[in-house]
Amino acid sequence: MTHDGRMVPGAAASWCLAAWLVTSGSLTAAVVGTAAVVVAAASWRRRVVPLALAAVCVAAVAVSCSWRLAAVEHSPLVGLARSGQLATLEVQVSSDARTIQRRGVASTVVGVVVRRVAAGDLDLRVREAATAFVDGRPDDLVVGRRLVVQGRLAPSDRSDESVTIRVGRIGPATGAAWWWEASEHVREGVRRSVSHLSDEPRGLVPALVDGDEGGITDDVDDDFRRSGLTHLTAVSGTNLTIVLGVTMAVARAGGLGRRGLWVVGLLSIAAFVLLARPEPSVVRAAAMGAVGVAALGLGSRGGLRALCWAVVGLLFVDPWLSRSPGFVLSVSATAGILVLAPVFARRLEAWMPRWCALAIGVPLAAQLVCTPALAALSGEVSLVAVFANLLAAPAVAPATVAGLVGGLLALVWAPLGQVCGTAAGACASWILTVGHTAAGLDASSFEWHAPWQVLLVVVPAATWVAVRLASRPVLFVGLVLGLAVGIWRPPETGWPPPGWVMVSCDVGQGDATVLPVGPGQAVVVDVGEDDAPVDRCLTSLGVRTVRLLVLTHGDADHVDGWRGAVEGRRVDQVVVGTSGGPPIRGVPRHVAEAGESFTLGETSAEVLWPPADEPPAGDRNGVSVVLRATVRGVRLLLTGDVGAEAQQRILRSGADVAADVLKVAHHGSADQEPRFVAAAHARIATISVGEHNDYGHPTAALLAMLRDDGTAWWRTDRDGDVAVVVRDGRMSVVGRG
Structure with a gap:
């Protein structure tokens, strides 16, 4: 089968340029747009139609970028934000609110469109996108509703919006247009229809029907990501395909022809957007649904052409979609299905x-x-995604349809809606079983390093x-x-692997690192929180003598497992930081300070932190012992839990932190100094982190930092014990999940 690929170069060029232009300023976008117009005109005169078509697409997207960026750059709100002005604003809610926890206090983040602003002598009517932060959990932040708020303006770090608003006071909301209120009633009906179910099905059904992810638990989210089912928990082309399939099947059964089916399909897409909100992901899904309708009428050859036009059209309307992960995945999946x-x-x-x-x-x-x-x-990379989708697919459509019907019936009589909700919940339970089981397989996914x-x-x-x-x-x-x-x-590979120079033990949400000294002997740095995991790890490595036990700082997740490391083994000496550690009877104890060094068999190390005059702090992480060790020529940087401030001070001290292997500080928290990671410039990083931990470790920011520096990472929550191995002068990593 042949495909009409004439639009592919134009769509691809528009996409790449949009991703660059949205971060480059309006002037750059205007220059690119002008150049593209010139190229289009010249190509058209010379009848080079493919080049002219691509240039027209690029010009359209560049002009849109320039216009949108200029509107933000010259917005009157930007000047008020720079001075931190307190203002009264009339805003309209543009996206569903989501609740976040900041230092134990709940607050709400919601996208709004500012329609009027009054500050001092200014009283302006505008139409500017912004993000509002509201304390607590207001109930009436529904898409389409308008309200008056008083808050302090601040510059936004996003190029597609003018300001952020820290709301101090919020007035009552006025009603939205009837279509928004109707969609909210249906969404509430869906929630009521499954309110009698257990937690996980009760959260999944609204996500399947209209993308309401408020009830999705962290465990479900993590397991669905590992099993390749994440697209089910957010609005995607799957949701829309089901709605389209049902409505068009009914229309076809009613005798509608091809043109009638197109009309029904487009009306279904519009209703879906209202129900699931016109967020970027929904608009993207709607566009992919429109591609499906086009493929219905034109065949997959025309479907590919429609996909390219959809990409260009979406980027023209919202150039920032070019950098959206969801956009990348939706277009990729749709192209794969078509081709x-x-x-x-x-x-x-x-x-x-x-x-x-x-x-x-x-x-x-x-x-x-x-x-x-x-x-x-x-x-x-998920290895079970295809299997999981095959098993879950038969239940997705019934769960979605039953949930939607249940939501509609709940508006009339709640018990009737719950009957359909029960059916939807049964289907959702099967999907949850598939997701949890697939994610729990030993090789469900692997890190791509x-x-x-x-x-x-x-x-x-x-x-x-x-x-x-x-x-x-x-x-x-x-x-x-x-x-x-x-x-x-x-x-399974043999354990311990020959030639190991370091092992990060899987001790849950804690740290334990082992460095070899000689046969049966090792240096152990931290011991985790529980006795059994570190004992298991040391036993598997054949460690009978701990020549040096280093406890980097006094937090429980680094020291409370000391009995597991000590009992049944000989321990020659304990080294602690200025924050101390547990007393171990009969073992000499020494407080480490920067500048000291030691050599034991194959392992030599230098203490980089803390300095001798550094007093114990309320935050014990900041005085963690930091070691730079060398084992058989491999440089290892062991960082305890030091945060960004301590990392900055280590750099200012002039210490050499360059390493081949980095033991990432504080389980991969966001409290990292990018310059420290860059100065280490390690080829390999190990992250000691607990599975399903409540802290979000390792954070996306830390992983992006490592990726940008070209560092490959391994995680104990997924890879188990992680061994760095040197064989024939080459360094590799072996995991023992």
Whole structure:
């Protein structure tokens, strides 16, 4: 099957330029737009139609960027924000509110459109996007409603909005337009229809129906991400496809022709946008749904062309979508379904029913095309996504339809709505079971430590192999079964791996690091919070003698497991920081200070922090002992829990922190100094972190910092004990999950 790819260069060029221009200022965008117009005119005169078409697309998106950026840069609100002006504003809620916790206090973040601002002698009517921060959890922040607030303005760090508003006082909200109020009633009806269910199904059904993620727990979110089902918990093309499929099936059964189906499809898309809110993700899903409607009328050849036009149109309306992860994934998945899914389906149809071929081909195509983007965004590749989607798919549509019908019926009579809600909850429970089970498999996903661009070569090669094997049932089924067995019971490497120079022990949300000294002997840095995990780790490494036990600081997650390291082993000496540590009877104790060094067998180390005159602080993290160790030529930087302030002081002291391996400070918290990470410039980083921890460790900011520095990381919550190994002069990492 051929595809109309004439629009692909224009869409791709527009996308790349938009991602750059939204951070470059209005003048740059205007220059690019002007140049694109000149190129388009010259190409048209010379009848170079493909180049002219691409230049027109680029010009349109560049002009939109320039116009939008100029409006923000010259907004009267920007000047008020720079002076921290207190103002009274009339605003309209533009997105659903979400609650966050800041220092134990709940506050609400909501997107608004400022329509009027009064500050001092100024009284202006405007139309500017802003983000408002409100203390507590106001109930009436519903999309479309207007309210008057008083708050202090501050500059926004986003290029698509003028200011942020720290709201001090908030007035009563006035009613929104009838269509917004109607959509809110339906959303509330959906919530009421499942209110009698247990926590997880009660949270998942509204997410499936209208993208209401307020009830999704952290465990569900994490397991769905690992199993490749995240798209179900937020508004995506899946939600819209189900709505479109049901409404158009009913319309087709009523005898409507192709044009009638188009009308019904477009009306369904409009209703879906109202129900799920016109947020960027919803608008994106609606556009992808429109592509599906176009493919219905024009075939997949025209569907690809429609996809490209949708990309250009969306970027013209909102250039900031170009940097949205959801936009990247939606377009990738849609392109994969349009281009690759028919290829897989045709080959699989040779030996299986068409419905089965499509059920396999669609998620396989979408997952393959999305894999490079997923690796770039999360540093992780799911191995169970296709299996999980195949198993969960039969329950998604019934859960969505039953939830929506239940929401509508709940507006009339709540008990009737709960009947449908119960059916939706049963389907949601199956989806939850699939997600939790798939995420719990030993090899459900793996960290991608190489540059994500490598996948631009690996994925096409894997796709070519998969397409070739799809028409050969014995090989295809054998490969699938082999992959399934490998995921269910992955092969284990011998432990400890020969040539190990450092092991980060999996002790949950704590730290424990082991450095070799000689046969059966080691330096142990921190011991975690519980006895059993560190004892297990040291036993597996054959450690019978702890030549030096370093307790970096007195926090429980670093020292309370000391009995697990000590009992049944000989301990020669204990070194603590200025914040102290537990007394260990009969073992000499020394307080470390910067400048000291030691050598024990294969391991030598220098203390970089804290200095001798550094008093114990209320925050014990800041006086953690920081070691720079060397084992068989490999430089290891062990950082305890030092935060950004201590890291800055270490850099100012002139200490050499360059390392081959970085033990990331404080379990990957956001309290990191980028210059410290850059100065270490490690090839490998280990992150000692507990599974499903409540702190959000490691944070996305820390992982992005490592990625930007070209550092590959391993995490104990997913990789288990992590060993850094040197063999034949080459350094590698082995995990023991």
